[in-house]
Amino acid sequence: MASLYSYLFLSFFMFVIGMAVMIARKNVIAMLLGIELILNAAALNFVAYTRFINQNLDGHIMSLFIIVIAAAEAAVGLAIVIRFFQVRESIHVDDATQLQA
Amino acid sequence: MFDSVLFISSAVLVLVGSLGVLFIKENLMHACVSLLTALFGVAGLYATLGADFLAATQLVVYVGGVVILMLFGIMLTGGGTSNENKFGIEKVPGMGSVKTYIVAGVNVLVISLIVIRIMANVMKDYKAVPLPPYESTVEKLGTLLVTDHVLAFEISSILLLGALVGAAIIARPTRRTN
Amino acid sequence: MNESLISYLSQFEGHQAFVKMASEMAGTDLTSTISFMIYLAAVLAVVGVMATIGGLGTYAERKISADLQARQGPNRVGPFGLLQMLADGVKMILKEDIIPRDADKFMFVIAPLLCIVGVFGSLAVVPFSSGFILTDLNVGVFYLLGISSLVGVGIFIGGYSSNSKWSMLGGMRGASQIISYEIPVTLSIIMIVLIAGGMSFGTLISGQGGFPHQWYLFHNPFTFIGFFVYFIGALAETNRAPFDLPEAESELVSGYHTEYTGMRFAFFALAEYIEVFVVCGVAVALFLGGYKVPFDLGNGEAFSALPPIIGKNIGQFLQLGSFFTKTLALYYVVIWIRWTLPRLRVDQLMTLCWKYLTPIALFNLLMVAVWVYAFEGQSMFELFSSMGSGSSGGH
Numbered sequence: 192m193a194s195l196y197s198y199l200f201l202s203f204f205m206f207v208i209g210m211a212v213m214i215a216r217k218n219v220i221a222m223l224l225g226i227e228l229i230l231n232a233a234a235l236n237f238v239a240y241t242r243f244i245n246q247n248l249d250g251h252i253m254s255l256f257i258i259v260i261a262a263a264e265a266a267v268g269l270a271i272v273i274r275f276f277q278v279r280e281s282i283h284v285d286d287a288t289q290l291q292a
Numbered sequence: 293m294f295d296s297v298l299f300i301s302s303a304v305l306v307l308v309g310s311l312g313v314l315f316i317k318e319n320l321m322h323a324c325v326s327l328l329t330a331l332f333g334v335a336g337l338y339a340t341l342g343a344d345f346l347a348a349t350q351l352v353v354y355v356g357g358v359v360i361l362m363l364f365g366i367m368l369t370g371g372g373t374s375n376e377n378k379f380g381i382e383k384v385p386g387m388g389s390v391k392t393y394i395v396a397g398v399n400v401l402v403i404s405l406i407v408i409r410i411m412a413n414v415m416k417d418y419k420a421v422p423l424p425p426y427e428s429t430v431e432k433l434g435t436l437l438v439t440d441h442v443l444a445f446e447i448s449s450i451l452l453l454g455a456l457v458g459a460a461i462i463a464r465p466t467r468r469t470n
Numbered sequence: 471m472n473e474s475l476i477s478y479l480s481q482f483e484g485h486q487a488f489v490k491m492a493s494e495m496a497g498t499d500l501t502s503t504i505s506f507m508i509y510l511a512a513v514l515a516v517v518g519v520m521a522t523i524g525g526l527g528t529y530a531e532r533k534i535s536a537d538l539q540a541r542q543g544p545n546r547v548g549p550f551g552l553l554q555m556l557a558d559g560v561k562m563i564l565k566e567d568i569i570p571r572d573a574d575k576f577m578f579v580i581a582p583l584l585c586i587v588g589v590f591g592s593l594a595v596v597p598f599s600s601g602f603i604l605t606d607l608n609v610g611v612f613y614l615l616g617i618s619s620l621v622g623v624g625i626f627i628g629g630y631s632s633n634s635k636w637s638m639l640g641g642m643r644g645a646s647q648i649i650s651y652e653i654p655v656t657l658s659i660i661m662i663v664l665i666a667g668g669m670s671f672g673t674l675i676s677g678q679g680g681f682p683h684q685w686y687l688f689h690n691p692f693t694f695i696g697f698f699v700y701f702i703g704a705l706a707e708t709n710r711a712p713f714d715l716p717e718a719e720s721e722l723v724s725g726y727h728t729e730y731t732g733m734r735f736a737f738f739a740l741a742e743y744i745e746v747f748v749v750c751g752v753a754v755a756l757f758l759g760g761y762k763v764p765f766d767l768g769n770g771e772a773f774s775a776l777p778p779i780i781g782k783n784i785g786q787f788l789q790l791g792s793f794f795t796k797t798l799a800l801y802y803v804v805i806w807i808r809w810t811l812p813r814l815r816v817d818q819l820m821t822l823c824w825k826y827l828t829p830i831a832l833f834n835l836l837m838v839a840v841w842v843y844a845f846e847g848q849s850m851f852e853l854f855s856s857m858g859s860g861s862s863g864g865h
Contacts, residue, residue, distance in 0.1 A: 193299040193340060201306055201337065205330070208310040220320060220365050224313050224327050227358065231334050234346075242341040246424055248432050252441050254346055255433070258353050259448045263455035265358045269365040270459035276369040277465065294502075321577060321630065328623065348609040351616025355623065356652060360645050363626055367642070428608040430669060 198239035206232035219272045219282045223265065230261040295340055302336030305329050320366045328359045342426045345433055479508065479601075512604060516593055520744050525555035527743035527801070534802065535809045565732035573729065574631040581628030582730070582737035588620030589741045589748065596751045597671040599761045599789035601782075610670045611659055614752065615652070618707075621745060622648035625709075625716060628738070629726035640725025643816065644716035648707055650823045655703035657831035658696040661838045662686050662756045665693070665847065675760035687757040689849040690841050692834040697757045699831050701800075704749040706819070708742060711808035715816060750800035751793070758796050761789040 205228050212225030234254035241250030272282055279286050309330025316323040331354040338347035437445050489504050529544065529552065536543030544551035569578055595610040597603045607613050622645050629641015663669050665686060666677040678685050686693050706713035717725030727738045754760055814822070845853060 193296065197299070197303070198337065198341070201303055205306060205310050205334075208314050212314050215314075218320065220362065220369065221313075221323060223365075224323060224362065227327060227354075228310055228313060228330065231331065235334055235337060238338055238341050238343050238346060241343075242423065248429060248436055249440075251343055251346055251429060251433055252436055252444075254343070255349065255437075256444060256448055258346075258349055259452065262353050262357055263452055265361055266459040267455050267462070269361050270463035272365055273368055273463050282369045319574070321574065321627075325577065325580070325627070344607065344609050345612070348612040348616050352612065352619065355616060356619030356649065360619075360622055360626060360649055363623070363630070364642075364645065367630060367638075430608055 195239060195243040198235065198243075202232045202235045202239065204232075205229070205235070217284050219275065219284055220269075222284070223268050223272070226264065226268070227261060230257055230264075233257055298336055299340045302333045302340065305333030305336065307333075309333055321363065324359065324362050324366060327362070328355065331355065331359070342424075343429060344426075345430050509604070512602075516598075516604065517590060520590070520593055520747065521740065523747055524740040524743040525559065527746065528558065528739065529555050530801070531743075531805050531808075534805045538806070538809045559736070562733055562736040567732045567734065568729075570633060570729050572633045574633065577627050577631035578729075579734075581624050581631060582734045582741070584624030584627065585621050585741035586624075586737050588618050588624065589744045591617040591620070592748050593744075595671060596748060597675060597755050597760055598793055599786050600675075601786045602790065603671065606670050606672045608668070608670045610672075611663065611674070611752070611756075612669050614748075615656060615659070618745065618748070619648070619652065621741060624741075625726050628730070629716075632726070632729035634729050636722045636724070636728045637726050640716045640718075640722050640728070644709060644726055647709070647713065647715065647819060650820065651703045651706040651713075651827075654699050654823065654827040654831040655707060657828070657835050658700035658703065659752075659756065661693060661696050661831075661835050664835070664838055665689060665842060671755055671760070675755055675762065678759045678762060680759060680762040680764035682759070683851045684849070685757060685759040688851065690838065691850070692837045692841065693757065695830065696834045696838075697753070699827050699834065700757070701753060702822075703827060704753065705804065705807065706823070708745045708749055710742075710746060710804055712811040712813050713819060714808075714813060715819060718813060720813075746804055747797065747801060750797045750804065753800055754793065754796040761793040763788065763792045 209225040209228030209232060212228065213222050216222055216225065234257040237250035237253045237257070241248065275287060276282050309326045309328070309332070312326025313323050313330065316326060331350065335347045335350040335354075338344075338350060489501050492504060493501065532554075533543040533551070535541075544554040547553040547557045569575055592614045594604045595607050595614050597606070625648070626641045626645035629637045629639075629644065632638070632641075662674060666674045668674065682688060687697050688694065705711075709716050715725075716722075717727065722728070727735055730738060848856070
């Protein structure tokens with residue numbers, strides 16, 4: 192049966208992979224995918240602790256807000272990426288060298 | 293029994309999906325589909341944790357919203373996967389030498405020792421209590437959202453509105469001046 | 471424990487006795503195994519029946535369109551051409567399965583599967599009758615919205631991976647249309663959730679009665695408007711005409727499934743027709759009283775002459791009939807609309823969603839909240855009847 196530690200392991204795994212994606216990829220959208228993984232790992236931790244340590248639902252609320260923020264972040268991030276692509280015709284991180292568009 | 297099956301299958305989805313995001317380099321679309329797999333797995337994990345509302349929210353927000361947005365973004369930007377920037381340089385930043393590895397390793401050891409030290413006190417008090425049966429969290433979450441957490445709720449609605457307007461303004465094509 | 475098929479069955483002595491006998495014979499407790507077997511059978515039955523309904527949908531579409539255009543329609547295979555569906559199915563299976571050379575093979579293969587998984591996943595919470603619902607999740611409607619948005623991903627991926635301009639345009643249109651129209655649809659559903667005070671289909675239906683004036687459709691003026699908002703949005707979400715821009719034949723050949731052949735194409739078509747059934751079923755459950763009929767059938771009180779077990783089962787079958795009648799009536803309306811109205815343009819589609827339906831749905835939601843607060847959740851007929859004994863039942 193699944194214990195707290197298995198959930199923590201999965202969450203850790205997702206977090207580390209998300210971070211690795213953030214570090215290793217040079218494509219902005221791929222980095223956004225990594226951010227999604229990281230945020231999901233955090234939300235999963237909150238829910239797992241809620242289930243196994245104390246049964247009040249504050250962890251669920253926290254995860255709900257994490258999901259909200261992840262959605263907002265994805266929308267704004269992709270808008271920035273698309274704008275970046277319009278201006279520089281590239282989505283490589285290293286090409287973002289100017290503040291002025 | 294069914295919990296275990298659901299947990300194992302969701303865990304496999306999460307593992308495979310997140311590994312796919314990391315290792316599928318040729319095609320960003322495939323990486324995005326594998327992110328979808330991982331997010332599905334997380335929804336399944338929420339279900340095994342008795343968070344029914346969160347599982348459904350995960351499906352609605354991620355499958356219906358974020359993943360489609362990502363796919364759109366990939367398509368509109370051509371899904372370029374080359375590691376070269378516009379100067380044709382495939383620059384992988386130097387990942388350190390033996391000296392930095394040693395310093396980082398010592399740092400990791402110290403920090404993890406501190407964390408374990410802190411966690412040990414917490415975990416000593418943790419006893420594996422028999423888990424409560426699954427019950428609906430919808431009503432309780434609704435009550436909590438408009439009583440204890442109403443400020444965060446309102447602020448997040450303002451955040452979403454700001455994100456909507458901001459995204460629309462940023463992505464709006466403007467006339468080229470040149 | 472959620473209400474489900476098992477909790478309905480386990481109230482009969484025969485089921486309990488059978489479980490007990492089987493457990494004694496095997497020497498271990500077989501309750502969960504037998505529940506699993508029953509679920510398996512029920513799921514297979516639902517999938518089979520729904521696939522048949524999806525197939526019959528194509529037949530109905532052709533026959534009704536023929537009727538509206540004063541033609542004959544399919545009439546060669548079987549009586550009235552009823553077996554046309556089987557002939558089409560055999561043809562689809564026997565066709566060569568072509569994957570375009572430059573297509574993205576992996577995505578090309580999973581796209582129809584995503585569509586069909588999304589649609590069949592949403593069948594798990596559709597309330598066929600008070601006893602026959604696969605599982606009455608307490609987040610039922612919300613789950614249905616989430617799992618059915620897989621169809622949008624499937625359509626988009628199908629369009630993208632075909633590596634064809636027509637498919638690409640169709641897929642883009644489909645995805646943008648689906649995520650846009652999800653907003654008014656969800657707001658209309660939340661409106662009903664607000665009145666019923668729960669998201670499970672059991673709660674949603676038990677708040678309504680058998681007579682039309684007890685339906686949520688006539689609960690107050692705003693739900694009446696909300697029904698039409700939901701219905702228009704649902705038409706757009708299932709890519710039905712007048713919103714069938716993703717597969718607009720006259721501009722995009724066949725839209726996102728241009729490059730698909732054989733069974734993969736059939737999966738897309740099947741998913742579309744079953745999804746129409748599902749959204750019609752949800753409309754029935756939310757607004758039109760679901761499986762309810764004017765006299766109480768589910769507990770068998772209408773058949774007090776018969777033994778309770780037979781009465782109950784007859785009642786369940788009549789409820790099934792009621793649900794299917796209402797749903798198929800809406801299905802007819804969907805097909806009728808398709809062959810009556812011309813197709814919208816893309817800008818008109820987006821204008822309709824963002825400038826008309828979404829504000830109307832938001833306003834409806836607000837006014838329903840005010841109504842529920844002001845009149846303590848009474849419907850307008852209850853208000854009228856409680857206002858005066860003389861003026862009861864007026865509009």
